[in-house]
Amino acid sequence: MQLLRERILNNGKHLGRGIIKVDSFINHQLDSRLMQAIGEEFAHRFGSLQPTKILTAESSGIAPALATGIVLGIPVVFARKHQPLTMAANPYRQVAASHTHARQVELIVSPEFLGPEDRVLIIDDFLATAQTILALVKLIEQSGAALVGIGAVIEKSFEGGRAALQVLKVPVHSLAIIDGFEEDKIILR
Amino acid sequence: MQLLRERILNNGKHLGRGIIKVDSFINHQLDSRLMQAIGEEFAHRFGSLQPTKILTAESSGIAPALATGIVLGIPVVFARKHQPLTMAANPYRQVAASHTHARQVELIVSPEFLGPEDRVLIIDDFLATAQTILALVKLIEQSGAALVGIGAVIEKSFEGGRAALQVLKVPVHSLAIIDGFEEDKIILR
Numbered sequence: 267m268q269l270l271r272e273r274i275l276n277n278g279k280h281l282g283r284g285i286i287k288v289d290s291f292i293n294h295q296l297d298s299r300l301m302q303a304i305g306e307e308f309a310h311r312f313g314s315l316q317p318t319k320i321l322t323a324e325s326s327g328i329a330p331a332l333a334t335g336i337v338l339g340i341p342v343v344f345a346r347k348h349q350p351l352t353m354a355a356n357p358y359r360q361v362a363a364s365h366t367h368a369r370q371v372e373l374i375v376s377p378e379f380l381g382p383e384d385r386v387l388i389i390d391d392f393l394a395t396a397q398t399i400l401a402l403v404k405l406i407e408q409s410g411a412a413l414v415g416i417g418a419v420i421e422k423s424f425e426g427g428r429a430a431l432q433v434l435k436v437p438v439h440s441l442a443i444i445d446g447f448e449e450d451k452i453i454l455r
Numbered sequence: 456m457q458l459l460r461e462r463i464l465n466n467g468k469h470l471g472r473g474i475i476k477v478d479s480f481i482n483h484q485l486d487s488r489l490m491q492a493i494g495e496e497f498a499h500r501f502g503s504l505q506p507t508k509i510l511t512a513e514s515s516g517i518a519p520a521l522a523t524g525i526v527l528g529i530p531v532v533f534a535r536k537h538q539p540l541t542m543a544a545n546p547y548r549q550v551a552a553s554h555t556h557a558r559q560v561e562l563i564v565s566p567e568f569l570g571p572e573d574r575v576l577i578i579d580d581f582l583a584t585a586q587t588i589l590a591l592v593k594l595i596e597q598s599g600a601a602l603v604g605i606g607a608v609i610e611k612s613f614e615g616g617r618a619a620l621q622v623l624k625v626p627v628h629s630l631a632i633i634d635g636f637e638e639d640k641i642i643l644r
Contacts, residue, residue: 287541294542295568296517296531298524324514325533328485332518333525335487342485344514352476353483379484 267441269303271454274420280447284394284422292391292419293326304441305333308389308417311439313338315414317387321345321380321406323362323373323398330419331389343380345373345405354378358408362401373401375409382410393418393440396427403434420444423455456630458492460643463609469636473583473611481580481608482515493630494522497578497606500628502527504603506576510534510569510595512551512562512587519608520578532569534562534594543567547597551590562590564598571599582607582629585616592623609633612644 279287291297308330320342322331328344335342349357358375380386388402399416406413413436421428421440431438443455468476480486497519509531511520517533524531538546543565553560569575577591588605595602602625610617610629620627632644 281541285540289539289541289565290567293539294532294535294565296521296524296533298521298531299528301521302525325517325535328514328517329521329531332485332487332490332521335485336491336522339488341480342487342518343483344485346483346514350478350482351474352470352478376478376483379479 267303267307269300270419270442273297273300274442274444274452274454278452280450280452284425286420286422286444286452288420292329296329301329301333304330304419305335305337307441308334308439309337312387312415312417312437315387315437316385317414318383318385319343319380319411320387320389321375321402322389323347323402326391327389330391330417334387334389334417341379343375345375345402347371347373349374358405360401360404360408362397363395364398373398373405375405377409380406380409380411384409384411385414386411387414388416389418391419393421393427393431393438394425396430399427400430415439417441456492456496458489459608459631462486462489463631463633463641463643467641469639469641473614475609475611475633475641477609481518485518490518490522493519493608494524494526496630497523497628498526501576501604501606501626504576504626505574506603507572507574508532508569508600509576509578510564510591511578512536512591515580516578519580523576523578523606530568532564534564534591536560536562538563547594549590549593549597551586552584553587562587562594564594566598569595569598569600573598573600574603575600576603577605579606580608582610582616582620582627583614585619588616589619604628606630
């Protein structure tokens with residue numbers, strides 16, 4: 267993902283304490299062409315696992331998940347943080363710590379859209395501590411669906427997330443890996 | 456948008472008091488192919504206005520906005536409901552009433568990503584009372600950008616939103632218009 271590497275190096279910024287600002291192309295403003303390329307790359311890496319559904323978390327996961335869903339031609343479910351009036355009763359619920367909001371968030375999925383017949387690919391914007399991704403994994407376990415793979419746009423290798431996911435024994439792919447920082451500059455693997 | 460009409464008639468449901476459930480394809484589970492078709496249709500309708508940026512609100516607006524942005528090749532900005540640690544100081548803020556969450560929400564956009572040089576197309580999932588869209592319009596006004604058009608996937612014609620937008624004197628397009636209900640069935644124009 268040369269395009270992604272360039273955007274991170276040119277437009278990403280380390281704000282301190284491992285928090286990076288990529289809101290000019292990933293999680294506030296979206297670079298549409300980059301998202302399309304990200305979707306093509308995830309589809310290429312995970313297509314052979316024959317996922318039937320993509321699961322992500324609102325809001326920043328929606329764009330890479332949808333871009334991947336369009337290429338694979340499969341539906342995307344985004345876990346909601348608040349239960350809307352329109353959601354079916356007794357949804358699946360899990361709690362995760364949010365890094366960029368410094369608080370706990372609940373992730374909620376309707377049982378209508380995740381069940382034992384599904385082969386689920388998780389797509390999210392970040393793999394850092396893996397708290398959000400592990401909450402999505404638990405939602406999949408609650409539903410009886412099978413997890414087939416995990417994709418993250420950007421991985422922060424120094425926050426332990428990849429090790430936490432190893433026990434799941436599914437392929438984990440990130441499209442760019444940040445190994446550290448030199449002041450506000452980001453060092454990519 | 457025959458595909459959209461079919462999904463609304465086959466999978467949409469009136470829950471009472473004008474609230475409709477379309478979470479199997481629009482705002483919890485996303486039909487990726489439908490979203491792609493929605494993006495193509497909005498691009499066809501608004502492309503000649505030469506927008507430079509799309510503005511939407513998290514979370515349900517992100518999918519149709521990104522699908523449109525991919526076809527037009529322009530960035531998408533999604534207004535955030537909570538200010539993340541990574542956002543620049545002194546963002547633009549507006550308050551809107553949320554229909555499906557029965558509470559007030561704040562919409563927040565960084566001045567980094569909206570300014571006087573932008574020609575902005577608003578894309579959202581619903582046009583009902585137009586409260587969310589009018590908050591997005593005010594964010595555009597705060598930034599000094601020009602509003603060029605407004606697109607909604609589904610319009611509820613009986614909640615007054617279209618009339619509230621007429622004063623803006625820009626094209627307003629919705630891809631399916633709900634005129635009313637017969638018990639839990641939806642009546643499309």
